[in-house]
Amino acid sequence: MNLLLLEDSDFISANRVILQGRRLQHLRAVQRVEAGDSLRVGLLDGLMGEGLITALDEHHAELDVRLDAVVPDKLPLTLLLALPRPKMLKRILQTISAMGVPRLVLLNSYRVEKSFWQTPFLSPEAIREQLLLGLEQARDTVLPEIIIEKRFKPFVEDRLPALAAGSLGLTGHPGNYPDCPRAVSQPVTLAIGPEGGWIPYEVELLEKAGLQPVQLGARILRVENAVPALLARLF
Amino acid sequence: MNLLLLEDSDFISANRVILQGRRLQHLRAVQRVEAGDSLRVGLLDGLMGEGLITALDEHHAELDVRLDAVVPDKLPLTLLLALPRPKMLKRILQTISAMGVPRLVLLNSYRVEKSFWQTPFLSPEAIREQLLLGLEQARDTVLPEIIIEKRFKPFVEDRLPALAAGSLGLTGHPGNYPDCPRAVSQPVTLAIGPEGGWIPYEVELLEKAGLQPVQLGARILRVENAVPALLARLF
Numbered sequence: 001m002n003l004l005l006l007e008d009s010d011f012i013s014a015n016r017v018i019l020q021g022r023r024l025q026h027l028r029a030v031q032r033v034e035a036g037d038s039l040r041v042g043l044l045d046g047l048m049g050e051g052l053i054t055a056l057d058e059h060h061a062e063l064d065v066r067l068d069a070v071v072p073d074k075l076p077l078t079l080l081l082a083l084p085r086p087k088m089l090k091r092i093l094q095t096i097s098a099m100g101v102p103r104l105v106l107l108n109s110y111r112v113e114k115s116f117w118q119t120p121f122l123s124p125e126a127i128r129e130q131l132l133l134g135l136e137q138a139r140d141t142v143l144p145e146i147i148i149e150k151r152f153k154p155f156v157e158d159r160l161p162a163l164a165a166g167s168l169g170l171t172g173h174p175g176n177y178p179d180c181p182r183a184v185s186q187p188v189t190l191a192i193g194p195e196g197g198w199i200p201y202e203v204e205l206l207e208k209a210g211l212q213p214v215q216l217g218a219r220i221l222r223v224e225n226a227v228p229a230l231l232a233r234l235f
Numbered sequence: 236m237n238l239l240l241l242e243d244s245d246f247i248s249a250n251r252v253i254l255q256g257r258r259l260q261h262l263r264a265v266q267r268v269e270a271g272d273s274l275r276v277g278l279l280d281g282l283m284g285e286g287l288i289t290a291l292d293e294h295h296a297e298l299d300v301r302l303d304a305v306v307p308d309k310l311p312l313t314l315l316l317a318l319p320r321p322k323m324l325k326r327i328l329q330t331i332s333a334m335g336v337p338r339l340v341l342l343n344s345y346r347v348e349k350s351f352w353q354t355p356f357l358s359p360e361a362i363r364e365q366l367l368l369g370l371e372q373a374r375d376t377v378l379p380e381i382i383i384e385k386r387f388k389p390f391v392e393d394r395l396p397a398l399a400a401g402s403l404g405l406t407g408h409p410g411n412y413p414d415c416p417r418a419v420s421q422p423v424t425l426a427i428g429p430e431g432g433w434i435p436y437e438v439e440l441l442e443k444a445g446l447q448p449v450q451l452g453a454r455i456l457r458v459e460n461a462v463p464a465l466l467a468r469l470f
Contacts, residue, residue, distance in 0.1 A: 002455050072453040095460055138454035182418060216467075218307040219373035220237050225330055225463040228456075232464035 001026060001136035004041045004051060006065065017041075017051065019061045027053075027061055041065055042141040071141050074102040075235050076187035078163060082109035082194035084223050086119035090130050091224055097134025097144055099231050105147045105163075107155060111196040117150060152202065160209040164189035169211035172230055173203055180214040182233055190234070192226055236261060236371035239276045239286060241300065252276075252286065254296045262288075262296055277376040278302055306376050309337040310470050311422035313398060317344035317429035319458050321354035325365050326459055332369025332379055334466050340382045340398075342390060346431040352385060387437065395444040399424035404446035407465055408438055415449040417468050425469070427461055 004027070010017045019027070027033050033053055041051035041063070049067040056062070083106050084092055096104050108117075120126055131143050149155040167187040172180065174197060191198075191211050198206070203213055221229060239262070245252045254262070262268050268288055276286035276298070284302035291297070318341050319327055331339050343352075355361055366378050384390040402422040407415065409432060426433075426446050433441070438448055456464060 091459075094457075098454060098456060098460065099464075100454060137457060140454065219333060219335060219375065221333060221463075222329075222372060224326075224459075225333065228460040229334075229463040229467035232451075232467045 001031075001133075002040065003048065003136050003139040003141075004039055005044055005132060005136055005141065006041055006051075007044050011065075015065050015067075017063045017065050019063070020059065024059075024061050028056070028058070040139065041067070042071065042135075042139070043067055044141055045143070046141055047071070048139065048141060072100060072139070074100045074142065074144075075231065076167075077101055077231070077235070078103045078105065078167070078187075078189045079227075080105045080107050080160075080189070080191040081223070081227070082107055082192070082198070083112045083116050084194065085113070085116055086121045088222075088224055089116075089119065089121050090126075092227060093127060093130035093146075094134040094137065095224070095227055097131040097140070098138035099134075099228065100138070100140065101144055101231070102142075103145045103147070105149055105155075107149045107191075108152045109194050109202055110152075110199045111194040122148065153205065156202075156205045156209050160189075160206075160211075164210045169206075169209070170234075171198065171203055171206045171211045171213045172216065172226060173198055173213045174215055174218075174220055175213065177213040177215045180216055180230060180233055184234055188234055190230060192223060192230065195223065236266075236368075237275065238283065238371050238374040238376075239274055240279055240367060240371055240376065241276055241286075242279050246300075250300050250302075252298045252300050254298070255294065259294075259296050263291070263293070275374065276300055276302070277306065277370075277374070279376055280378070281376055282306070283374065283376060307335060307374070309335045309377070309379075310466065311402075312336055312466070312470070313338045313340065313402070313422075313424045314462075315340045315342050315395075315424070315426040316458070316462070317342055317427070317433070318347045318351050319429065320348070320351055321356045323457075323459055324351075324354065324356050327462060328362060328365035328381075329369040329372065330459070330462055332366040332375070333373035334369075334463060335373070335375065336379055336466070337377075338380045338382070340384055340390075342384045342426075343387045344429050344437060345387075345434045346429040357383065388440065391437075391440045391444050395424075395441075395446075399445045404441075404444070405469075406433065406438060406441045406446045406448045407451065407461060408433055408448045409450055409453075409455055410448065412448040412450045415451055415465060415468055419469055423469055425465060427458060427465065430458065 035056050042048035047067040048069040051063040051065045054062045167189045169189045171191045270291045277283035282302040283304040286298040286300045402424045404424045406426045
C-alpha cells in the first residue's frame with residue numbers, strides 16, 4: 001500500500017491518530033515501519049499528507065498527522081461493466097478505484113452467468129474492501145460509487161439515457177466499428193461487456209440509449225485488460 | 236478460449252487434425268461443442284481459419300481444418316519488465332501475449348525480491364503455457380520471445396543500447412517527468428519497474444542506455460494495470 005487510509009474514528013485529537021487491526025499489522029509486517037518513521041497518509045474522503053509514527057507496538061500505532069495535499073482528480077467517466085466472474089470482480093474493483101473511476105455500474109447481460117450474482121464479493125463490505133485497496137495503491141481517498149443493476153433492459157431503457165446525457169456514450173465491442181477515440185476532453189459513459197461480449201440485442205439497446213459501439217482492434221482482451229486499456233486510451 | 240491452437244503434430248493429413256488432452260477436455264467441458272460445430276482455429280506460428288468437428292468422443296476430437304486468415308500484427312515494441320511476483324508473472328505473460336508484444340525481457344531490479352527468481356513459473360514450459368493462453372484469448376498464433384536477464388547492470392549497459400537502437404526509448408516512472416506519449420508511429424523500447432518502482436540509479440542507467448523517463452499521472456498503478464494502460468496509450 002502506497003497510502004495509509006485514515007477514518008474520522010481513528011482520530012483521538014485534531015492531528016493524532018491511533019491504529020489497530022489490519023492497518024497496524026500491515027505497518028508492522030509488510031511495511032516494517034518503526035517509531036520515528038514518516039509515511040503518506042490520507043483521510044477517507046479528505047486530504048492527504050504525512051504521518052509521523054510516534055509510538056508502535058503489537059497492540060497499536062500512534063501517529064502525528066498533517067493533512068495538506070489534495071487528491072488526484074477522478075476521470076470524467078461513468079463505467080458500465082457486465083458483472084465479471086467473482087475472482088475477476090475483486091481485481092476490477094481495485095483497478096477502477098485505483099484508476100480514478102468515480103462511478104461504476106455493475107450490470108447484467110445475457111452472457112453473465114446467473115451464479116455470478118450469488119457471490120459474497122458483491123456485499124457492500126466486500127466491495128468496500130476492494131475499493132479501499134485500490135485507493136491505497138493509487139494514493140486517493142475518495143471511494144467510487146458502485147451501482148448494481150441486475151436487470152439489463154429496464155436499466156438501459158429507463159435509467160441510462162439520463163445517466164449518459166451530455167456525455168460521449170461508447171460501447172466497447174469487437175467488430176467492424178470505429179476505433180475507440182483517444183484523449184477525449186468531454187465526459188464519457190463507457191459500457192464494457194462480459195467475457196464473450198455483448199449480444200447484438202444488447203449493443204442495439206445501448207446504442208438507442210446513446211452509446212455508440214467502438215472497437216480496440218482485432219485482439220480480444222480479457223475484461224481485466226480491456227478496462228485499463230480503454231481508460232488509458234480515452235483519457 | 237477464442238481460438239483453438241493447433242500444432243503441426245496434431246495433423247494426420249493436410250487438413251485433418253486429431254486432438255486429445257487439455258484441448259479436447261476444454262472443447263467438451265467448457266465450449267461444449269458437438270460434431271458438426273465449427274470453431275476458430277489457428278496453426279501455431281501460422282495462419283488462422285475454421286475447423287469443422289467431424290467426430291468427438293471422450294478420447295479424441297477430429298476436425299477438418301481450413302487455414303486462410305492472417306494473424307493480427309504485433310506491436311512494434313520491446314518491453315522490459317522488472318520480474319513481477321510469481322502470481323502476477325503468470326497473468327502478465329498472458330497479457331503481453333494477448334496484447335501482441337513480440338519481445339519481453341524479464342529483468343532484475345533492486346526492488347525485485349530474490350525469491351521471485353526461484354519460481355517454477357519461470358521454467359520454459361510454464362512460460363509457454365501462459366503465452367499460449369494469451370494467444371488463445373486474443374486470437375493470435377505467434378509466440379512472443381521471452382528473454383530472462385538476472386543481472387540489471389550488465390544487461391542495461393552492454394546489451395540494451397543495441398536492443399533499443401532506432402527505437403523510441405521510454406522508462407515508465409512516477410515523478411516529475413514528461414507525460415508518456417500517445418499513438419506513436421515508431422518502434423518503442425519501454426521499461427516498466429517493479430512494485431515500488433525503479434530506484435534512481437536504475438532510472439539513470441536506463442536513461443544512459445537511451446530510455447527517457449515518462450509518467451502516467453499521479454496515480455500509482457499495479458504492474459498488471461500499468462502494462463495494458465501504457466500499451467493502449469502508446470499504440
